[in-house]
Amino acid sequence: xxxxxxxxxxxxxxxxxxxxxxxxxxxxxxxxxxxxxxxxxxxxxxxxxxxxxxxxxxxxxxxxxxxxxxxxxxxxxxxxxxxxxxxxxxxxxxxxxxxxxxxxxxxxxxxxxxxxxxxxxxxxxxxxxxxxxxxxxxxxxxxxxxxxxxxxxxxxxxxxxxxxxxxxxxxxxxxxxxxxxxxxxxxxxxxxxxxxxxxxxxxxxxxxxxxxxxxxxxxxxxxxxxxxxxxxxxxxxxxxxxxxxxxxxxxxxxxxxxxxxxxxxxxxxxxxxxxxxxxxxxxxxxxxxxxxxxxxxxxxxxxxxxxxxxxxxxxxxxxxxxxxxxxxxxxxxxxxxxxxxxxxxxxxxxxxxxxxxxxxxxxxxxxxxxxxxxxxxxxxxxxxxxxxxxxxxxxxxxxxxxxxx
Amino acid sequence: xxxxxxxxxxxxxxxxxxxxxxxxxxxxxxxxxxxxxxxxxxxxxxxxxxxxxxxxxxxxxxxxxxxxxxxxxxxxxxxxxxxxxxxxxxxxxxxxxxxxxxxxxxxxxxxxxxxxxxxxxxxxxxxxxxxxxxxxxxxxxxxxxxxxxxxxxxxxxxxxxxxxxxxxxxxxxxxxxxxxxxxxxxxxxxxxxxxxxxxxxxxxxxxxxxxxxxxxxxxxxxxxxxxxxxxxxxxxxxxxxxxxxxxxxxxxxxxxxxxxxxxxxxxxxxxxxxxxxxxxxxxxxxxxxxxxxxxxxxxxxxxxxxxxxxxxxxxxxxxxxxxxxxxxxxxxxxxxxxxxxxxxxxxxxxxxxxxxxxxxxxxxxxxxxxxxxxxxxxxxxxxxxxxxxxxxxxxxxxxxxxxxx
Numbered sequence: 001x002x003x004x005x006x007x008x009x010x011x012x013x014x015x016x017x018x019x020x021x022x023x024x025x026x027x028x029x030x031x032x033x034x035x036x037x038x039x040x041x042x043x044x045x046x047x048x049x050x051x052x053x054x055x056x057x058x059x060x061x062x063x064x065x066x067x068x069x070x071x072x073x074x075x076x077x078x079x080x081x082x083x084x085x086x087x088x089x090x091x092x093x094x095x096x097x098x099x100x101x102x103x104x105x106x107x108x109x110x111x112x113x114x115x116x117x118x119x120x121x122x123x124x125x126x127x128x129x130x131x132x133x134x135x136x137x138x139x140x141x142x143x144x145x146x147x148x149x150x151x152x153x154x155x156x157x158x159x160x161x162x163x164x165x166x167x168x169x170x171x172x173x174x175x176x177x178x179x180x181x182x183x184x185x186x187x188x189x190x191x192x193x194x195x196x197x198x199x200x201x202x203x204x205x206x207x208x209x210x211x212x213x214x215x216x217x218x219x220x221x222x223x224x225x226x227x228x229x230x231x232x233x234x235x236x237x238x239x240x241x242x243x244x245x246x247x248x249x250x251x252x253x254x255x256x257x258x259x260x261x262x263x264x265x266x267x268x269x270x271x272x273x274x275x276x277x278x279x280x281x282x283x284x285x286x287x288x289x290x291x292x293x294x295x296x297x298x299x300x301x302x303x304x305x306x307x308x309x310x311x312x313x314x315x316x317x318x319x320x321x322x323x324x325x326x327x328x329x330x331x332x333x334x335x336x337x338x339x340x341x342x343x344x345x346x347x348x349x350x351x352x353x354x355x356x357x358x359x360x361x362x363x364x365x366x367x368x369x370x371x372x373x374x375x376x377x378x379x380x381x382x383x384x385x386x387x388x389x390x391x392x393x394x395x396x397x398x399x400x401x402x403x404x405x
Numbered sequence: 406x407x408x409x410x411x412x413x414x415x416x417x418x419x420x421x422x423x424x425x426x427x428x429x430x431x432x433x434x435x436x437x438x439x440x441x442x443x444x445x446x447x448x449x450x451x452x453x454x455x456x457x458x459x460x461x462x463x464x465x466x467x468x469x470x471x472x473x474x475x476x477x478x479x480x481x482x483x484x485x486x487x488x489x490x491x492x493x494x495x496x497x498x499x500x501x502x503x504x505x506x507x508x509x510x511x512x513x514x515x516x517x518x519x520x521x522x523x524x525x526x527x528x529x530x531x532x533x534x535x536x537x538x539x540x541x542x543x544x545x546x547x548x549x550x551x552x553x554x555x556x557x558x559x560x561x562x563x564x565x566x567x568x569x570x571x572x573x574x575x576x577x578x579x580x581x582x583x584x585x586x587x588x589x590x591x592x593x594x595x596x597x598x599x600x601x602x603x604x605x606x607x608x609x610x611x612x613x614x615x616x617x618x619x620x621x622x623x624x625x626x627x628x629x630x631x632x633x634x635x636x637x638x639x640x641x642x643x644x645x646x647x648x649x650x651x652x653x654x655x656x657x658x659x660x661x662x663x664x665x666x667x668x669x670x671x672x673x674x675x676x677x678x679x680x681x682x683x684x685x686x687x688x689x690x691x692x693x694x695x696x697x698x699x700x701x702x703x704x705x706x707x708x709x710x711x712x713x714x715x716x717x718x719x720x721x722x723x724x725x726x727x728x729x730x731x732x733x734x735x736x737x738x739x740x741x742x743x744x745x746x747x748x749x750x751x752x753x754x755x756x757x758x759x760x761x762x763x764x765x766x767x768x769x770x771x772x773x774x775x776x777x778x779x780x781x782x783x784x785x786x787x788x789x790x791x792x793x794x795x796x797x798x799x800x801x802x803x804x805x806x807x808x809x810x
Binding site: 016019020050053054056057058059061062064065066068069071072075076078079080082083084086087093094096099120143144145 | 421424425455458459461462463464466467469470471473474476477480481483484485487488489491492498499501504525548549550
């Protein structure tokens with residue numbers, strides 16, 4: 001008997017028919033003798049509709065109250081899924097994030113899970129019940145409901161799997177696995193049988209949209225095996241787990257792109273560490289994640305600083321910067337017509353010349369590169385948004401990813 | 406500075422415009438220097454829509470899961486109202502029933518409030534905030550969400566008012582007070598300036614639809630003054646409070662009718678107390694409230710028993726009776742083409758002949774009476790549903806209620 005955590009996204013439970021299909025799948029698994037915990041997102045476009053409703057009332061609703069509103073989306077879907085599973089004769093109970101022991105920090109709309117108290121889930125499992133837990137939400141130390149931000153349900157599932165020491169965390173989605181590139185952009189893209197946490201993390205961060213990055217981080221820390229698979233078929237998907245170094249033969253595993261980025265450039269700012277530190281600390285305090293950062297020396301004592309943020313965060317970034325700038329003489333430019341293209345692969349760190357090969361691929365297609373950033377297992381380039389598909393295809397071709405076995 | 410609890414029903418917060426109107430009213434009250442707690446129901450038809458959604462998935466959804474689903478309705482409206490109040494510059498916080506310390510028993514979909522722990526509400530009030538509490542819901546001893554059943558938000562408001570020792574509990578509704586009869590049925594009906602708890606209780610039970618009966622019971626026990634008034638005007642409504650006996654001059658205060666009833670007749674059952682007790686205990690165990698009961702001796706050792714239940718409870722009543730009946734020889738008849746008409750008045754108990762006058766009014770209109778039940782302050786008659794409006798008008802006329810000052 002295994003402990004299996006299954007996570008179903010919003011599109012998997014979008015309507016009554018799909019809720020019933022998920023219910024049948026869950027009951028199948030339970031009847032194979034496994035203990036099953038199901039983590040589920042809000043139905044279809046519910047979250048977007050709730051946000052629209054909030055914006056009708058207030059342009060800038062308090063984040064705590066927005067969380068109160070958004071949390072109703074998952075609460076409705078856990079109840080409906082529980083009813084569907086019950087109607088198939090399988091004992092079941094639904095738990096909200098707070099009831100499921102999902103404890104978060106107080107950063108509303110972007111909260112992070114601090115710990116999972118699995119007592120209630122274990123107790124309900126021991127009664128022979130399937131346990132459904134609301135994804136995307138948890139309880140703050142103030143006894144308030146917080147949401148984890150977009151894609152947070154993946155993180156809930158992995159954190160629950162870690163707390164229960166589950167055998168596997170199955171993430172059901174509308175694609176059948178992780179690909180060497182987005183198949184909608186690159187028809188020759190291949191499904192990967194397995195992928196390392198680090199590679200998956202870079203692919204996810206770079207916009208592969210299959211798994212939420214934070215969920216991969218948590219999986220890596222606790223060694224949770226994630227099985228990414230389709231909710232529409234019983235085919236094997238992609239296993240995300242620790243891959244032994246002897247298995248690593250491929251230099252580049254995949255290509256990812258992310259259109260949700262905007263570039264901010266601060267021209268002529270003082271080059272002292274104090275100013276830079278102040279800027280990034282201030283952005284962090286309002287919860288803005290800065291991604292790529294480049295700095296180039298300008299005239300004496302000043303520097304040009306460029307960095308990227310998500311497009312949603314651009315307004316708040318600019319107003320935060322304006323506050324810091326005050327009467328200072330430097331200039332601020334913003335550009336959200338950009339996209340990030342990345343090549344990812346754990347084998348990369350031992351293979352020189354990978355970055356050069358990527359630039360070559362882009363140059364051959366006359367695609368300008370605004371910003372570059374690299375890590376041990378990825379190279380990212382910021383390119384014009386209207387060229388990012390060309391860039392992904394060029395890289396996929398250059399690294400012969402369709403030929404990978 | 407007074408402590409004021411205001412309760413707004415679903416129609417008062419049905420859309421964005423009305424939510425804003427309620428927000429302005431709340432902020433007005435807060436700016437007069439009062440501490441304000443707002444209890445709010447789900448928006449418009451939300452609860453009905455959620456029930457329909459549940460029924461799509463399962464004909465007989467588990468009640469715990471139905472509560473999980475229904476509770477999202479109020480949770481959405483408290484969040485939206487909080488956003489609206491915040492947008493007017495007034496500090497505010499919303500609390501779900503469980504967060505607001507509304508503690509219930511475990512009878513899902515029909516839970517009763519066992520106590521209100523007002524600590525968190527008081528704490529948030531002391532920070533100078535308006536506090537919004539979700540009506541209709543609370544926390545069971547199992548840490549589950551339970552709903553109080555239809556109209557439960559009134560009870561939440563009164564229970565919160567009792568816990569906070571509030572100066573008044575204002576119930577905002579789409580009518581401007583309690584009338585001597587439903588003005589839609591009786592154009593000559595008069596608004597009452599004040600009414601006794603007992604009279605209000607009978608009027609509410611008999612279907613006046615203005616206040617939930619349980620809320621009046623709680624108000625009577627804790628001496629909470631209820632002000633029933635319109636959310637569309639600033640006019641005074643009706644005060645529900647202890648009325649001194651010296652103030653009681655009027656025999657009949659009002660006429661009420663209730664279409665939500667069904668009659669069940671058990672013909673030829675054994676007349677021993679054991680059988681009767683078994684029947685009513687079994688119905689109580691599945692949470693069915695029996696209202697009017699009459700028993701008439703039939704042939705030797707058997708009896709005819711008739712009683713009424715709500716129409717929703719009719720199916721479950723019949724299946725419960727069928728289980729008890731087993732192979733017994735008695736017969737079961739059901740009739741849901743009935744309605745109950747009642748005259749109510751605290752002055753009634755000292756005035757003989759009131760019931761006789763009611764029968765006279767009905768006889769003059771050729772309205773048959775199936776079942777009669779009386780209490781110290783009311784007389785109820787079960788009549789054919791298609792005659793109930795005639796019956797209400799006849800009684801209203803007979804007791805000269807439009808002439809009451």
